[in-house]
Amino acid sequence: MTGNESASKKARTDEKFQLFYWPGIPGRGEPIRLAFEEAGVDYEDVAYTKGVSAVTGLLGTGAHFAPPILRNGDLEISQLPNIMFYLGPKLKLVPDDDARFKVNQLFLTAMDCQNEAHDTHHPISTGLYYEDQKDAALERAKDFRENRIPKFFKHFEAVxxxxxxxxxxxxxxxxLTYADLGLTYLVEGLLFAFPRAVGELYSKFPKVFALHQRVKVRPRIKAYYESDRRKEFSNCVYRHYPELDAPEKDIDEVVPGKGGKKQPAD
Amino acid sequence: MTGNESASKKARTDEKFQLFYWPGIPGRGEPIRLAFEEAGVDYEDVAYTKGVSAVTGLLGTGAHFAPPILRNGDLEISQLPNIMFYLGPKLKLVPDDDARFKVNQLFLTAMDCQNEAHDTHHPISTGLYYEDQKDAALERAKDFRENRIPKFFKHFEAVxxxxxxxxxxxxxxxxLTYADLGLTYLVEGLLFAFPRAVGELYSKFPKVFALHQRVKVRPRIKAYYESDRRKEFSNCVYRHYPELDAPEKDIDEVVPGKGGKKQPAD
Structure with a gap:
C-alpha cells in the first residue's frame, strides 16, 4: 500500500520514503505514518507492498536491532526517535532553529511513557506471553495508571x-510539530489501553486532551483515520486488557445521588 | 566542580556547557560527561558547583521531566539521547554527513538496553523500594541476563x-563516535551490575569488549577515570544485587576436572 496519493499535490517534500514496519498494527511505526500523512507525503509502507519478509530481511544483519526502519535513497536508519529527528526538518514538523531540540526532547518524553505502557503487559519478559506474567502486570499497570500517567500528563499540561x-x-x-504528533499518539494509545483510567483525567489535563482532539481533526490526519491505511489497535505496544485498567466504578461514584446510598458491607 | 581543566588547551570547542544532574552517581549523566571528557571540554557539573537545588530547581516547571539537563547559552535541553544528538557535531563525535543518524541509532539502542538494566531492579514501580519488588526483579533479571543482554551484544558485535x-x-x-561512548558505558555498567553473567560473554562478543577496553585507555578517558570527577557506581541505573546476577558456578564447571566429579544428589 502506498499512502496518501490524494494529498501528494501539496506534499511538503517530493523525496521518496519507504517505511519498514510490522503490518496490521499501528505500533511504534505509527508516529512516522502520522508525520508522513500530516505532511502529505507519498510514502511506501513496505510490509503492504512487498510483504513482511521485506521487513524481517533487514533484521539480524547487524544493520538494525528492530523496526521501524526508514529508507530514503541510500540512507537506511532505525530507532523511532532517530527517524523522527531525521524527518522533522524535511517534513517541516520542527522549527528551523535550536527549538528543534525542544521538540525532540518532548517527543522522547512521550515515547518514554509509551515504553512504560508496553511494560504494563510485559513487565518480566518480552519473550513470555502476557498470561505468564499477569501477576506482575497487574501490579505494574496499577502503578502506571495511578502514578506514571498522571506524572507524564502533568508535565505536558505544564508545557x-x-x-x-x-x-x-x-x-x-x-x-504543530512532531512532538504534538507523538503526544497525540500517546493519548490515543492510552485511551485504547486504559479507557477507564485515562477517561478520568480529562478534567485534570484539559490542554493535553484538547491537543489530541485538535490533531485528530486536521484534514490530512482525519482523512488518514478514515482510510484503510490506518490500522486499529490490537496487540501492539498498546493493548487493552480490562483487568489492567482501573476498576469499574460504582454507579454511586459516577452519578452522585443516583442509585441510592451504598450498602454497608456485612 | 569544573571538569577537565588540564585538557582545555586542545578542547574541541570553546563553548561553555553546564550539566545539571544528580551528584554522587554516574547514572544517565555519564555518557554526557564521557563526551565532554573525550573532547577535552571545560564543562560545569552544576550539582557540584552550586548544589543539588540547582538541579531540582529546573524540574516540575514544565521545562524538564527529569535530568540530565544541558545548558549552553540560552538553550536548555533535556533527555539524554537528545543532548547527545545536540553535542555530537559540536564535540566532533559524529561524522559530518548523514552517518550521524547511524551513530544516533546505535546510541539509542545501547540506551534501550540501559533502560532494561534499570528495570531489572525496578520491574514494578520506580516509586517502590527494590526490596518490595524483589520477586519480580529476580524473574526479570534472569530474562535480561539470559536473553536480552546476549541479544543486544550480538547486535553490536555484528555492527x-x-x-x-x-x-x-x-x-x-x-x-570514535558517541555511539562508542554509549556502548562503552553500557558494558561498564553491566559489568558492575552483573559481573558473573557478563563475564561469561567475553569469548562470545570479543569485538564489543575490545571496544570497551579501547575507549577506557584513551588518554582523556583514562585521566577522567583516575580523577575524582568520576563517581563509582552505587545506586543508579546500574545496581549490583548479587542475587540478580547469574548463580555462582560450581568449581567443576569453571575448571574442568578440578575438584573431582560431582556427587549425585541423595
Missing part, C-alpha cells in the same frame, strides 16, 4: 500552559 | 564485524 506563543495549543512554538 | 572502514574498531565510520 502547554507555558507556551503562550501558540496560545497553549502546541507544545513548541506556534505550529 | 562491529560489518564495519571494515574502522577495521572493526568503531561502530560507525573510522573514528
Amino acid at each position: 502547554l500552559a507555558a507556551n503562550k506563543e501558540s496560545k497553549h495549543e502546541w507544545l513548541v512554538g506556534d505550529k | 562491529l564485524a560489518a564495519n571494515k572502514e574502522s577495521k572493526h574498531e568503531w561502530l560507525v565510520g573510522d573514528k
Whole structure:
C-alpha cells in the first residue's frame, strides 16, 4: 500500500520514503505514518507492498536491532526517535532553529511513557506471553495508571500552559510539530489501553486532551483515520486488557445521588 | 566542580556547557560527561558547583521531566539521547554527513538496553523500594541476563564485524563516535551490575569488549577515570544485587576436572 496519493499535490517534500514496519498494527511505526500523512507525503509502507519478509530481511544483519526502519535513497536508519529527528526538518514538523531540540526532547518524553505502557503487559519478559506474567502486570499497570500517567500528563499540561506563543495549543512554538504528533499518539494509545483510567483525567489535563482532539481533526490526519491505511489497535505496544485498567466504578461514584446510598458491607 | 581543566588547551570547542544532574552517581549523566571528557571540554557539573537545588530547581516547571539537563547559552535541553544528538557535531563525535543518524541509532539502542538494566531492579514501580519488588526483579533479571543482554551484544558485535572502514574498531565510520561512548558505558555498567553473567560473554562478543577496553585507555578517558570527577557506581541505573546476577558456578564447571566429579544428589 502506498499512502496518501490524494494529498501528494501539496506534499511538503517530493523525496521518496519507504517505511519498514510490522503490518496490521499501528505500533511504534505509527508516529512516522502520522508525520508522513500530516505532511502529505507519498510514502511506501513496505510490509503492504512487498510483504513482511521485506521487513524481517533487514533484521539480524547487524544493520538494525528492530523496526521501524526508514529508507530514503541510500540512507537506511532505525530507532523511532532517530527517524523522527531525521524527518522533522524535511517534513517541516520542527522549527528551523535550536527549538528543534525542544521538540525532540518532548517527543522522547512521550515515547518514554509509551515504553512504560508496553511494560504494563510485559513487565518480566518480552519473550513470555502476557498470561505468564499477569501477576506482575497487574501490579505494574496499577502503578502506571495511578502514578506514571498522571506524572507524564502533568508535565505536558505544564508545557502547554507555558507556551503562550501558540496560545497553549502546541507544545513548541506556534505550529504543530512532531512532538504534538507523538503526544497525540500517546493519548490515543492510552485511551485504547486504559479507557477507564485515562477517561478520568480529562478534567485534570484539559490542554493535553484538547491537543489530541485538535490533531485528530486536521484534514490530512482525519482523512488518514478514515482510510484503510490506518490500522486499529490490537496487540501492539498498546493493548487493552480490562483487568489492567482501573476498576469499574460504582454507579454511586459516577452519578452522585443516583442509585441510592451504598450498602454497608456485612 | 569544573571538569577537565588540564585538557582545555586542545578542547574541541570553546563553548561553555553546564550539566545539571544528580551528584554522587554516574547514572544517565555519564555518557554526557564521557563526551565532554573525550573532547577535552571545560564543562560545569552544576550539582557540584552550586548544589543539588540547582538541579531540582529546573524540574516540575514544565521545562524538564527529569535530568540530565544541558545548558549552553540560552538553550536548555533535556533527555539524554537528545543532548547527545545536540553535542555530537559540536564535540566532533559524529561524522559530518548523514552517518550521524547511524551513530544516533546505535546510541539509542545501547540506551534501550540501559533502560532494561534499570528495570531489572525496578520491574514494578520506580516509586517502590527494590526490596518490595524483589520477586519480580529476580524473574526479570534472569530474562535480561539470559536473553536480552546476549541479544543486544550480538547486535553490536555484528555492527562491529560489518564495519571494515574502522577495521572493526568503531561502530560507525573510522573514528570514535558517541555511539562508542554509549556502548562503552553500557558494558561498564553491566559489568558492575552483573559481573558473573557478563563475564561469561567475553569469548562470545570479543569485538564489543575490545571496544570497551579501547575507549577506557584513551588518554582523556583514562585521566577522567583516575580523577575524582568520576563517581563509582552505587545506586543508579546500574545496581549490583548479587542475587540478580547469574548463580555462582560450581568449581567443576569453571575448571574442568578440578575438584573431582560431582556427587549425585541423595
